[in-house]
Amino acid sequence: MNLKKNTFGWFLVPSLLGMLVFYCIPFAFSLYYAVTDNSVKRQFVGLLNFQTTLSQPVFQRAALNTAVFMAISVPLGMALGLIVAVFLQKITHFRPLVAILILMPLVVPSGSIAYFWRVLFGTNGLASEVLLMCGVPLETVTQMQTSMAAVVVMFLWKNVSYTVLLFWSGLNLIPQTYYEQMAIEGAGGWQQFWRVTWVYLMPTTFVVLLLSIVNSFKVFKEIYMLYGAYPGESVYMLQHYMNNQFYALNMQKLSSAAYILFVSVSLLLLLVFRVQKKLTDAYN
Amino acid sequence: MKKGICLFLCLGLILSLFGCARKAEAEIYDRNINEGASAAPETGGGSRTLRVAAGIDYSLYNEIGLTSLAERFQTLHPDVTVEIDAIPAQEINTADDFKAYRERILLGIAGGEGYDVLDWTILESYTKMADNGMLLNLKSFMENDPEFIAEDYFENILYTYAYQDGLYAIPTGFYTTKVWLRTDILDEMGVDLTGKREISVEELGELYTEAVEKELVEENWLSFSWKGDVRSRLLTGFFSACVDCGNHTSSFSAPENVEYLDWVLNTVPESLPYGTIEAGLGAENVEQAFQQLYGARCFASIWSGDFYTAPWANYKAENSTEPMNLTDREGRVFYDLTDAVGIAGNTKEPNLAWEFVKFCIAEVENPSYKGLYSEGPNAVDVCNGAYTVNRKNFEKYAPLYTRAIYGRWHYPKAWETRMTSEFFQTLYTDEINDRILYDIESAGAYNTMIDNDLETLLYDALLAYIESPVTTVEQFSAELDRMVTDYYAE
Numbered sequence: 001m002n003l004k005k006n007t008f009g010w011f012l013v014p015s016l017l018g019m020l021v022f023y024c025i026p027f028a029f030s031l032y033y034a035v036t037d038n039s040v041k042r043q044f045v046g047l048l049n050f051q052t053t054l055s056q057p058v059f060q061r062a063a064l065n066t067a068v069f070m071a072i073s074v075p076l077g078m079a080l081g082l083i084v085a086v087f088l089q090k091i092t093h094f095r096p097l098v099a100i101l102i103l104m105p106l107v108v109p110s111g112s113i114a115y116f117w118r119v120l121f122g123t124n125g126l127a128s129e130v131l132l133m134c135g136v137p138l139e140t141v142t143q144m145q146t147s148m149a150a151v152v153v154m155f156l157w158k159n160v161s162y163t164v165l166l167f168w169s170g171l172n173l174i175p176q177t178y179y180e181q182m183a184i185e186g187a188g189g190w191q192q193f194w195r196v197t198w199v200y201l202m203p204t205t206f207v208v209l210l211l212s213i214v215n216s217f218k219v220f221k222e223i224y225m226l227y228g229a230y231p232g233e234s235v236y237m238l239q240h241y242m243n244n245q246f247y248a249l250n251m252q253k254l255s256s257a258a259y260i261l262f263v264s265v266s267l268l269l270l271l272v273f274r275v276q277k278k279l280t281d282a283y284n
Numbered sequence: 285m286k287k288g289i290c291l292f293l294c295l296g297l298i299l300s301l302f303g304c305a306r307k308a309e310a311e312i313y314d315r316n317i318n319e320g321a322s323a324a325p326e327t328g329g330g331s332r333t334l335r336v337a338a339g340i341d342y343s344l345y346n347e348i349g350l351t352s353l354a355e356r357f358q359t360l361h362p363d364v365t366v367e368i369d370a371i372p373a374q375e376i377n378t379a380d381d382f383k384a385y386r387e388r389i390l391l392g393i394a395g396g397e398g399y400d401v402l403d404w405t406i407l408e409s410y411t412k413m414a415d416n417g418m419l420l421n422l423k424s425f426m427e428n429d430p431e432f433i434a435e436d437y438f439e440n441i442l443y444t445y446a447y448q449d450g451l452y453a454i455p456t457g458f459y460t461t462k463v464w465l466r467t468d469i470l471d472e473m474g475v476d477l478t479g480k481r482e483i484s485v486e487e488l489g490e491l492y493t494e495a496v497e498k499e500l501v502e503e504n505w506l507s508f509s510w511k512g513d514v515r516s517r518l519l520t521g522f523f524s525a526c527v528d529c530g531n532h533t534s535s536f537s538a539p540e541n542v543e544y545l546d547w548v549l550n551t552v553p554e555s556l557p558y559g560t561i562e563a564g565l566g567a568e569n570v571e572q573a574f575q576q577l578y579g580a581r582c583f584a585s586i587w588s589g590d591f592y593t594a595p596w597a598n599y600k601a602e603n604s605t606e607p608m609n610l611t612d613r614e615g616r617v618f619y620d621l622t623d624a625v626g627i628a629g630n631t632k633e634p635n636l637a638w639e640f641v642k643f644c645i646a647e648v649e650n651p652s653y654k655g656l657y658s659e660g661p662n663a664v665d666v667c668n669g670a671y672t673v674n675r676k677n678f679e680k681y682a683p684l685y686t687r688a689i690y691g692r693w694h695y696p697k698a699w700e701t702r703m704t705s706e707f708f709q710t711l712y713t714d715e716i717n718d719r720i721l722y723d724i725e726s727a728g729a730y731n732t733m734i735d736n737d738l739e740t741l742l743y744d745a746l747l748a749y750i751e752s753p754v755t756t757v758e759q760f761s762a763e764l765d766r767m768v769t770d771y772y773a774e
Contacts, residue, residue, distance in 0.1 A: 039394040040417040040629040058773040228744055230767045244774050247737065248412045249394045253774070 034255035049256040059257065062241040065148070065234060069219065073152050074212045080156060081163025081208065086197070088164065089171050099168075106161040114225035117154050148234045154226075155219045162215065163208050170204030171197070199283060206276045210269065331363050334636055335398060337389050337628070338370035339382065339405025357643050364636065369399070393418050393628060400631040401640055404624035407453050408736035410445060411529050413629075414452045420627040421450040425638045432642060438724050445624060447734065448530050453626035456644050460723045461618045462607040463488065469500050470605070481722065482617065483608045485518050489547070518548050521612045521729050523742050526764075529734050532772035536764040544613065546757045549750065609726060616728030738771055 034049050036042040053059050088099060105113070120127050178196045187195065220239035223231055229244055230236070238261055245254035336354065354366035371385045382405075389406050393399060394416070402419070413419045426432050434442065445453035463483055470477060473494060477483070495501045526541055527534045535541055609617045625644050627637045742764060749760045 038417045056773065058770055228741070228748075230741060230745075230770050233766070236770070241774060244771075248409075248774065249390055249416050249418065250412075250774075251394060 030251075030255040030258060033251040034259055036252060039249065039251050049252045050260065053253055053256045053260065058236075059238075059241055061233065062236050062238045063260075065236055066217075066238045069148060069151065069155075069235075069237065070213065070216045072148070073155050073216050073219075074209070076152070077156050077160050077163055077212055078205070078208055080160045082167050082201075084160065084164045085167035085171055086193075088168055102164055103161045105158050106165070108158075110158070110221050111225060113154070113158055114222050117150075117222070118226055147232070151219060151223055151235050154222055155216070158222070159212075159215055159218075163212060166204060166208050166211070167201065170201050173204075174200045202276075202279065202283065206272065209272060213265070213268065213272075331365060332633060332636060334364055334366045334400050334633060334640055336366060336368045336401040336403065336640075337393070337397075337399040337406050338368050338403035339386070353644060357640055360643075361636075361639070366640070370403075390418075393630070398630065398632065399628045400633050400637040402453075402626045402628055404453060404455075404621065404626075407445070407624060407626055410452050410626065411447050411735045412737065414447055414450065418629045419452040420629055420631070420634065421452065422454060422627065422638075422641070423449075423451045425627075425634075425641075426451070429638065429642075437645075438727075440727055441619075441724065444621065444730055445626070445734070453624045454641060454645050455621045456623040456625060459620055460727055461610040461620075463610050464604045464607055465491070466603055467605055468603045469495055472500055473498065477605050477608070480605070480608055482611050482615075482726070484611045484613060484615065485521075485548075486613060488610070518612075519743070519746065520739065521618060522548065523739055524730060524734070525612070525614070527735075527738065527742075527768055529738075532768075534765050534768035536761040536768070537758075542757055542761045545761060549757075609723065612729045614729075617723070617726040618729045619723075619727035620730070738768065741767060741771065 033039075035044055035046060037045045037048075084102060088095065088102065091098060119125055174197065178200075179192055182192045182196060217239065220237055220243070223235055223237065224240070224243070227235065229240060229247070231240065238257065242254050242257050242261075245251075245257065351368060354368055358364055358366055369389070371382070386406060386408070389397075389399075390409075390413075393402075393413075407413065407419075410419060414421075426434055441455055443451060444455050445451060465477065465483075467477075470491075473491070475491065492501070522541075522545060526536050526538075536545070611617050623644075625641050627634060627641060631637050745760075745764060745767060749755055749763075755763075
């Protein structure tokens with residue numbers, strides 16, 4: 001038995017080695033960049049780079065935009081995903097076809113989505129033309145093109161399928177006998193949802209929350225493909241800041257921004273885990 | 285637990301090793317910055333290596349280029365080996381190929397790669413490189429080296445790469461933009477441009493507009509141009525004028541700039557692409573191109589006054605004006621560079637690197653140059669023309685500014701063809717001295733933004749604006765200002 005256990009561990013070595021070489025060591029090494037002054041001289045400057053980065057208005061704006069985007073897109077995406085998953089579970093006709101249509105955005109490449117979005121919402125897009133024809137002022141149309149709302153809509157269209165898939169899987173795991181019993185006792189649809197669905201979907205909900213938070217950072221590539229490295233003020237994200245620092249060869253600011261983001265997201269996820277634990281204990 | 289501790293210790297060991305290596309580099313950097321060039325050459329004996337990060341290596345096709353310069357430098361310095369890191373020209377198929385190569389070089393430099401001299405194709409974002417300490421300020425070398433006399437060089441060209449009280453690269457060749465106009469069309473308009481050496485963008489635009497209104501030409505006034513159309517050159521000059529790279533500010537929203545941008549975009553159309561015609565590859569191709577120009581009744585032709593195509597600087601086809609220099613709205617002649625060199629911030633051989641830079645920019649004894657101009661029935665000796673007595677040490681910088689003649693864009697066979705071509709032989713006249721000197725002294729508007737990365741960003745925004753029916757020029761100008769502000773605020 002011990003021999004099998006030890007042998008099993010050895011099979012993990014290549015993966016762990018790869019993770020060490022391509023993730024852990026570079027991650028640790030970027031901390032070295034973050035505490036030095038430049039890539040040539042490399043003198044230790046302590047937390048000066050972090051201080052400089054945090055005090056930059058452009059970094060503050062990027063952080064605020066990222067937080068706002070996350071605050072809007074994550075709960076909205078989860079709510080939409082849950083609603084669509086419940087709907088998907090309820091329908092009886094053409095469920096496979098509807099499921100395929102709902103999940104289709106998940107498999108469409110981001111480049112194609114960005115191109116489609118440009119055709120629709122771009123500066124020369126169909127939506128812009130329609131809005132102008134409807135009498136919306138030119139300035140308003142221009143502002144709407146690079147607004148947070150457009151980015152949120154694009155992100156949700158692409159990623160809500162993922163939450164639908166996860167919620168749908170969670171819903172299918174809830175025994176139907178609970179609903180039948182609730183129905184016998186006279187509980188309505190809303191009560192059934194709160195008393196059964198919501199409770200038993202809790203673990204899935206937290207998984208979806210964690211993954212949604214992580215996925216919310218992936219919106220960068222669509223924004224970058226649509227608006228370039230310096231998009232409008234309201235959609236300039238932390239990833240834009242870090243990407244631009246990379247191309248400017250400023251590894252110090254890039255690394256310090258990355259660590260600030262890492263610490264922030266870690267704290268957020270720790271908070272989510274604590275809340276999950278408390279709620280789980282409460283329901284138990 | 286024990287395994288975790290072992291792993292942690294290994295990590296710590298690796299990081300500490302990196303730290304020790306970097307301390308030595310920091311000392312090298314401090315020495316480079318504080319001491320610059322010293323009167324005494326570096327001692328130490330033995331062989332030394334000079335690493336040059338270049339862009340495209342044309343040495344396979346052209347015996348006269350950076351590779352040959354390096355060979356001649358090694359002949360003068362037997363203890364030095366010059367290693368050139370460049371990508372062979374045949375591996376460059378698209379702009380993305382070169383961009384990927386350039387990024388690799390820059391990341392290597394940022395990661396401590398030991399280059400000593402950087403070629404201009406690596407220096408496209410030299411302001412950022414200077415800010416990050418990746419380039420040395422050449423002024424310290426110039427001031428500490430008694431052999432280098434800055435007054436021997438044309439100041440306007442020499443200080444092209446100036447940035448915030450420093451100088452971070454020195455050009456090794458340049459050229460101006462030439463404009464020829466159809467005299468038969470001008471005659472019908474009643475305009476005489478005889479003796480005019482320069483023409484501004486505005487004048488060109490006004491003449492073109494008048495010609496179109498009188499239905500003398502169609503609305504594609506530029507038949508072909510080298511390295512992009514006139515509008516792109518005007519816009520680059522416009523970007524350069526609006527962006528103060530030294531102070532990190534911009535003035536796109538200023539009323540006069542908004543008006544000018546609107547005029548350029550609405551009045552100056554994109555020129556037709558010149559297709560497969562490549563400058564300097566054969567007299568017959570270009571001659572035919574000129575014939576096509578007149579056959580299509582195009583209004584003007586724009587050509588780079590590269591000195592490797594120096595004959596074209598004097599070319600006057602039937603029914604064309606003398607070649608004129610294109611100027612910006614402030615009267616400064618547009619010029620562009622063929623090459624430049626700078627010294628890397630972490631070089632271990634700063635003095636040797638400076639010697640190489642000096643060698644590149646003062647190739648007096650270049651045998652190829654002498655061979656090209658001193659042989660043949662129509663040889664023109666630029667160094668001993670009428671203007672040499674008026675300019676001290678002209679022979680020192682005439683090769684500097686005419687080195688593009690045998691620069692890396694040339695093919696030996698094509699050049700040989702040109703030299704024996706009857707058509708080309710008629711183009712080499714004594715007036716070339718006058719033209720070269722005038723171009724050198726007039727050059728004032730560098731045709732490329734000193735920050736190429738920012739220029740690319742602005743161009744991308746411009747393309748989006750051109751395609752957009754919903755953004756006004758005022759909104760776009762404000763957007764450009766915002767982009768520049770964010771770019772420098774990061």
